[in-house]
Amino acid sequence: MSARTAGLLVKLDHLWFLPAEIARKVVRPPKVSDVPGVPLGIALVDGRVVSVIRVSSNNGDLVLCDVNGETVALSGFEVVASGAFTASADGVVHEGREIRTFDVSATLDARRASTFPPPASSSP
Numbered sequence: 001m002s003a004r005t006a007g008l009l010v011k012l013d014h015l016w017f018l019p020a021e022i023a024r025k026v027v028r029p030p031k032v033s034d035v036p037g038v039p040l041g042i043a044l045v046d047g048r049v050v051s052v053i054r055v056s057s058n059n060g061d062l063v064l065c066d067v068n069g070e071t072v073a074l075s076g077f078e079v080v081a082s083g084a085f086t087a088s089a090d091g092v093v094h095e096g097r098e099i100r101t102f103d104v105s106a107t108l109d110a111r112r113a114s115t116f117p118p119p120a121s122s123s124p
Contacts, residue, residue: 003087008063009094010077012056016102017091018063024071025064026079039111043073053111065104072108 006020032041032052041052045064048071052062056076063074085092091101 004084005087005092006084007082007092008079009081009085009092009099010061010063010102011080012077012102015080015094015097015099016077017085017099018065018102018104022065022067022104023063024066026082027062027064029059029062029075032075041075045073053107055107067105067108072104074104074107 008018008023010016030043032043034041042049043052050071050073052073052075054075058076060076060078065072091099
């Protein structure tokens, strides 16, 4: 019997897998406020202010994720399915197709790097 792993299948440019260990909750999109000069938004979800990463301009579902002990929300996905899927090396198999895992941590790191670039090194 093949190993199974739980999570969400979400649609962006194509299907991606979000493991249940990371994707904690799907909510209807609340009002997301822009933060001037920053490529992140903020929203009030369940009485908490969370950072929102817009992965697309679509008004899709808001997926709350746990990333290194921090709750962040991904906005713009369309949730296609949830449940247990056959695990593969890079994600899961669904209806005979390999679905790769969406790297939430790398996406958050990339947004932070574009928001807070490293300081320029000073030359003597």
